[in-house]
Amino acid sequence: MHSISFPYSNTLNLNHIFSPKRVAPTRLTVRSVYGFEPLTRSDWQSSCAILTSNVASQELNDGAAADHVPAVNDHKNAFTDLKLLPNGKLTVGEKNDKPFQPKPLTISDLSPAPMHGSQLRVAYQGVPGAYSEAAAGKAYPNCEAIPCDQFDVAFKAVELWIADRAVLPVENSLGGSIHRNYDLLLRHRLHIVGEVQLPVHHCLLALPGIRKEYLTRVISHPQALSQCEHTLTKLGLNVAREAVDDTAGAAEFVANNNLRDTAAIASARAADLYGLNVLADGIQDDPNNVTRFVMLAREPIIPRTDRPFKTSIVFAHDKGTSVLFKVLSAFAFRNISLTKIESRPHRNRPIRLVDDENVGTAKHFEYLFYVDFEASMADVRAQNALSEVQEFTSFLRVLGSYPMDMTPWNPSSSIGDHH
Template sequence: MMVRRCEFHLRRCILSFKLMMQGLPGSFSEDAALKAYPKCETVPCDEFEDTFKAVELWLADKAVLPIENSSSGSIHRNYDLLLRHRLHIVGEVQLAANFCLLALPGIKADQLKRVLSHPQALASSDIVLTQLGVARENVDDTASAAQYVASNGLRDAGAVASARAAEIYGLNILADRIQDEPDIITRFLVLARDPIIPRTDKLFKTSIVFTLDEGPGVLFKALAVFALREINLTKIESRPQRKRPLRVVDDSNTGTAKYFDYLFYIDFEASMADPRAQNALGHLQEFATFLRVLGCYPMDATL
């Protein structure tokens, strides 16, 4: 049903650049999409996996996907989706969050009994919401909260969402920057069917995923291939393998032992056009049991 909804929206403007996102217009994912491609047509979907499928089915040109947050850390579900699908990372967007408290026109903060938003936004705004003494209700994304308050005319409820959501859904901003930490940054990935051509005339980042055999020092060896070539690692993430979560190892002292079998995701600052990166991955392939380049893309150094 979701793909059908997206397809209907896309058919209205076949010639425009279409970018899929999770969440409604006014979401922070849409803010990230418009930062990367100011003239794109954003198309909402309900689930993160829907954004992958829409690009794979040629219903959209690209997708934008949140991958980590400076407050709550990595979004593990989306790491799993990167491996499950065959899209390529072609860009990244760093977005500074501005969580706003929204309500219907004429409603004051002391009239609110409850506040709706995504669980992460509610958790990140704990101090202000505790001071207000309001109940908290979880919804799928921040823009959905704003839409729900507006469309149902809720006079006792507010929403934590973006300033754009207030404009789109006709709500007032009662307070802005209500997050506990003043500088919350979310990193988004831009995904496409085809990779872009790596270059060396600007700063590039490369994302990979690999697995290793069990053994002493094997992870140290994997990381050393980058250190030996003075390549800076910006991200290391491990995720248990779903297809083979346990590795059985013979232990001479206690018999058979079982260990989690991990996938390792790494981001490093180098273009695949750089011989250092090519040599590092060639070295890593000598002992990695699986290696896949998820993408090589320009770094986003702006906020």
């Protein structure tokens, strides 16, 4: 499967964020956004908000790990080059423009619950009609959704105050984890402040007058292709399947290029927006197809105990035996349920070599583990569990403690639904 690239007209992209007008573009420097020094035990007794901001400031000052993870630290330059239009769209300023000033925090920045959604600027990846746009609308009703061409542009848009929040997919019930966003959560300093689950109802879209028999190709986001894999085969569409950046972008591409041999998998809203016909409706392999998105902000929220909360952490384990078992038992012994565990390659230390004189050198792969558990950081059980986890880990970071999405399950309420 290969990727088709095509220009987005109204989406934020890296060129918008980092001035393309410089004659010799300065390359961004590499800087660590996370350290490997665990905090002291007493720090873990305080709230998630305090914890996470401690970590952030420690990381900011931690030059020692500077070559660990590439991230943007050229914010000052970016600020002076940016100009924000009133509609929230980004444009590139001239050198002598007034420098872009970050806004001071307001109370709504600290309380990112949906009721504060009015005209919040929310970055998402894709173009209008993408499921991520719908997720942004579900998370923050009445928000101004800002399309971005890549996930890391959405992260940067929030970091640079171009957007107030980002809403990004992390996992799908059929396709599994969206690994890129797990990796980006570590490279950036944003906090998870909420989650939203969106039933995803896919349609097969083509130009008006086109029938299934004419098709030689189906294009969509790789997750959408994998969510519809079996249904496409059942429909007799054993044609080329090609990945593009997002579902609605695929629909726009078919429409803009008048492609008579190509269909897109996208939402019914994308069909309306880009003037395509729905050839088949509900083509996801499971009717209960759902994608989980996280809401990201510059500041964490204050964790509470008066409603169900989830906490997301990431850790790297130290040497020793049964470390993962010990870490996970810290939650089990306190009756804290884990809802998700994900491992990703530890890019800064991908391999551990263990020499054995007689046999040779064993190579172990090193991992970062992402765990979600059902407790608030305001809950003493979670604080104690993390104190214990810290003893077995070389690195631990709380990505966020946030209200669980408790909306009643109703798959047919998806924005992708054609009816």
